[in-house]
Amino acid sequence: MVRRPSLRWRVAAALGLGSLLVTSLLAVATWNLASDYMLRQRVQATTRQAEVNLRLVEEAVRTNSDGLTELLTGLTTNPDSTIMLFRADEVLTSGRQVDPAVVPDDLIAMAREGTPARQRLRADGIPVIAVAQSLADEQGVYVELFQLVQLDRTFRFLSGLLIAGTVLSGLIGVGLGSWASRRALRPLTELTAAASRIAGGDLKARLPDQADPDLAPLASTFNSTADALEQRVLRDARFAGDVSHELRSPLTTMVNAAAVLRRRQAELPGTTGKALGLLTSEVDRFARMVVDLMEISRADQEADRDDFEPLDVGGLVRGAAGLRLSPDVEIVVEQPAPLVLGDRRRLDRVIGNLIENAKQHAGGAVRLAVLHHHGKIRLEIDDTGPGVPSDMRTQVFERFTRGARAGSRGADTGSGLGLALVAEHVRRHHGRVWVEDRPGGGARFVVELPEAVV
Numbered sequence: 001m002v003r004r005p006s007l008r009w010r011v012a013a014a015l016g017l018g019s020l021l022v023t024s025l026l027a028v029a030t031w032n033l034a035s036d037y038m039l040r041q042r043v044q045a046t047t048r049q050a051e052v053n054l055r056l057v058e059e060a061v062r063t064n065s066d067g068l069t070e071l072l073t074g075l076t077t078n079p080d081s082t083i084m085l086f087r088a089d090e091v092l093t094s095g096r097q098v099d100p101a102v103v104p105d106d107l108i109a110m111a112r113e114g115t116p117a118r119q120r121l122r123a124d125g126i127p128v129i130a131v132a133q134s135l136a137d138e139q140g141v142y143v144e145l146f147q148l149v150q151l152d153r154t155f156r157f158l159s160g161l162l163i164a165g166t167v168l169s170g171l172i173g174v175g176l177g178s179w180a181s182r183r184a185l186r187p188l189t190e191l192t193a194a195a196s197r198i199a200g201g202d203l204k205a206r207l208p209d210q211a212d213p214d215l216a217p218l219a220s221t222f223n224s225t226a227d228a229l230e231q232r233v234l235r236d237a238r239f240a241g242d243v244s245h246e247l248r249s250p251l252t253t254m255v256n257a258a259a260v261l262r263r264r265q266a267e268l269p270g271t272t273g274k275a276l277g278l279l280t281s282e283v284d285r286f287a288r289m290v291v292d293l294m295e296i297s298r299a300d301q302e303a304d305r306d307d308f309e310p311l312d313v314g315g316l317v318r319g320a321a322g323l324r325l326s327p328d329v330e331i332v333v334e335q336p337a338p339l340v341l342g343d344r345r346r347l348d349r350v351i352g353n354l355i356e357n358a359k360q361h362a363g364g365a366v367r368l369a370v371l372h373h374h375g376k377i378r379l380e381i382d383d384t385g386p387g388v389p390s391d392m393r394t395q396v397f398e399r400f401t402r403g404a405r406a407g408s409r410g411a412d413t414g415s416g417l418g419l420a421l422v423a424e425h426v427r428r429h430h431g432r433v434w435v436e437d438r439p440g441g442g443a444r445f446v447v448e449l450p451e452a453v454v
Contacts, residue, residue, distance in 0.1 A: 007181070007185065008178065008181040008182060008185055009178070009181075011177050011178075011180070011181035011184075012174050012175075012177030012178040012181055013174065013177070014177065015173045015174065015176060015177030015180070016170050016171070016173035016174030016177055017170070017173075018173065019169050019170055019172065019173025019174075019176075020166060020167075020169060020170035020173065022169075023165065023166045023169035023170070024166050027162040027163070027165065027166050030162060031158065031159060031162055034158060035155055035158070038151060038154065038155075039151070042129070042146075042148065042151055043118060043129060046118075046129055046131055046144070046146040047116070047118065047131055049144075049146075050131040050133060050142070050144045050146075051133070053075045053083070053142070053144060054133050054135070054142050056071060056075065057071065057072070057075070057085065057135065057142055058135050058136050058139075061135060061139050061140070062136070062137075062139075068085075068092070069092065069094070072085065072092060072093075072094035073094045073095075075094070075144075076094050076095035076096075080095075080096050080126065080147040080149065081095050081096065081144070081145060081146055081147060082094070082095040082096045082097075082098045082123070082128075082144070082145040083095055083142075083143070083144050083145075084098075084100055084103065084142075084143040084144075084145075085140055085141075085142055085143075086100070086108060086140055086141040086142075086143065087139070087140040088140070095145075096145075098123045098124060098145065099124075102121065102123045102124075103130055103132070103143055103145075104119065104121070104130075107119050107130060107132050107143075108132060108141050108143070110132070111132035111133055111134045111141045111142075111143075112134055112141055113134075114134050116131070116132070116133045116134075117131075117132045117133075118130065118131050118132075119132075120148070123145055126147055126149060127147070127148040127149065127151075127152045128145040128146060128147050128148055129145070129146050129148055130143060130144075130145050131143070131144050131146070187207075187210065187215050187218065187219070190207055190208070191207060191218070191222060193205075194206065194207050194222070194226070198226060198229070200427070203226070203229065203230040203233060203234075204230065205226065206222075206223045206226055207219040207222050207223055247290050251283075251286065251287055251290055254283050254286075254287075255283055255284070255287050258279065258280040258283040258284070259280075261276055261279075261280060262276070262277075262280045265277060265280075289417065307343055308341045308342050308343055308429075309341070309342070309343075309344070310339050310340070310341055310452045311339065311340055311341075311342050311344055311347060311452075312337050312338065312339060313338045313339070313340055313347070313370050313377050313379060313449070314333035314337060314338050314370045315337075316344070316347055316348060316351055317331065317333065317351060317368050317370055317379065318331060318333070319348075320348065320351040320352055320355060321355075321368055324352065324355045324356070324359075325355065325364070325365060325368075326364075329364075329365060329366060329367065329368065330366065330367040330368070330369075331367075331368050331369075332367070332368070332369035332370070332371070333369075333370045334370060334371050334372050338370045338371075338372060338377045338451070339377070339451065339452040340377050340429065340449045340450065340451060340452050341429075341450070341452040342429050342449065343425075343428075343429075346425040346428065346429070347425070347429075349421060349422075349425060350421075350422050350425050350426060350447060351379070353418040353419065353421055353422050354379075354381045354419075354422060354445050354447070355368075355381065356418060357418055357419060357445070358381060358383040358385070358443075358445075361383075361385055362383035362384065362385020362386070362442060362443060363383065363384065363385055364383065365381050365382065365383050366382050366383060366384055366442075367380070367381070367382040368380070368381055368382075369382075372451070373448070375450070375451055376431075376448045376449065376450060376451055377448070377449050377450075377451050378446060378447070378448050379446070379447040379448075379449075380444055380445070380446050381444070381445045382438045382442060382443075382444050383438070383442045383443055383444075384438075384440075384441060384442040385442050385443060386442075387437060387438070387441070387442055387443045388435045388443050393434065393435045393436075396419050396435065397419045397420060397422070397423040397433065398420060399416065399417055399420040400416035400417065400420075401416055401419070401420075422447075426447055426449070429449050429450075430449075430450055431447060431448050431449035431450065432447075432448045433445070433446065433447045433448075434446055
């Protein structure tokens, strides 16, 4: 699909094209008026000069003067002009020697009929205007060629100047259009940047106050909307945090009571024992869900990066693997030490949740790798489970999504919040997380974070 130019460049191109068209029309009109005027003035001057010279030639012919040749020589105004006298038996020439055949026959025939004639032509490569007039009593035709070299140079200079001015006007139009569109679209650019920051989690992003009466309502409305959104998100997060916090005390009592009952489960017969098993597993799952909800509410309310510090991701992975994985799991850490700027608690939670996810859904992780990748630090966690279907690879990072176990219950089914927490913490670190196929089968969860510069 052909990519459409941006609005800024369309405005600039439209203004440049409009400027080019207007200037072209003015240039064409100027050229026609100026060239026609200069040519007309030149023709009138040459015609008057030819009429004066004709009278002198007629007088010399009428008196059969012996100095006709000298007269023709004296009448040439400059070395590039030519005078020709076509008589019945001869052609007399003076000035620059030009073959009489260059003068069109129809021009001479018109002059013989008594009609003065003029025509522009080229004589030996030089532009000239030929003025032909008949002598009195049909004694011949007087032709004078006036060179137009200087006028031709003036025409070329004028045409070049007009073309250059037209092109320059178009370029100036494009430049002015680009400048004007950039200034006109600057509020939209700021609006896009602020909206992107809010979408990225920075709920404090706002538009600056606008002095322009047309833009002030836009900035005010956007800032009011952002304020309402921030208050709503914070209110919801506080509510989730408050509920989770209030549940902790009774839930702790329930967990302890469930632990006591679990130890006595073997003494309870049949259905009673099974019911107790289901109850204790649901209590454990409920406890994990409350902890995860508190973590999410805390993540929603915390948006600053003041507590970030340079961290060795390889060290975090080795520490997490030592606590949660068996020694035979492959650990790969590229050198030099992969450093990121981050929050140790959150990154520990990211690694732990990904390891726990592999354990619950794929039989456990088989490989953990920390790699350098184009200025990023990439964490890969591989498993040999059934993989994640392509249509679920985005949904698994949403809250309360548990894939194929969505309708199941039990201590090992998870709360559906673990990967959502991973996505939230990674986003706070300006990174990305996704899942892809593992070479050889299974799933590979990938976390990519900006590499710290030290």
